Amino acid sequence: MLKDIHFTIPHGKSIALVGPSGGGKTTICSLIARFYDVTKGKIVIGQQNIKDVQLKSLRQAIGIVQQDVYLFAGTIRENILYGNPKATEEEMIEAAKKSKYSFIYLFLTKRL
Numbered sequence: 001m002l003k004d005i006h007f008t009i010p011h012g013k014s015i016a017l018v019g020p021s022g023g024g025k026t027t028i029c030s031l032i033a034r035f036y037d038v039t040k041g042k043i044v045i046g047q048q049n050i051k052d053v054q055l056k057s058l059r060q061a062i063g064i065v066q067q068d069v070y071l072f073a074g075t076i077r078e079n080i081l082y083g084n085p086k087a088t089e090e091e092m093i094e095a096a097k098k099s100k101y102s103f104i105y106l107f108l109t110k111r112l
Contacts (some may be wrong), residue, residue, distance in 0.1 A: 002027055011046070029064050 004022050009015050017025040031038055034055060043050045051060055072079055080092050087095070 002031075033059055033062050033064065 005024070005028070017028060019025055030036060031043060032050070034050060037051065045053070047057075069088050071081060077092065081087055083095070084091070
């Protein structure tokens, strides 16, 4: 449980959350992206409570780079589509191309 957390990120700036395992970094990122909602207090972006922002719009404005890479149960295609389940085939392949793991692109285009 996080308690008494408050920080301000200046407009247009990026931040990194660093600290020991169990320190709340992932929890903060999950709350900002509304993977789950706060139960007390609020998260405000530009003086607007994130609960009042459309989820799609909010998540399009956020970039999260995880420390660890996760591969969920399922196919490579399902893992890529996790970030955008409604992506077109072309969008999914473009995401694979941008991956540092180029074998995914090769696999999806049946070149591997």
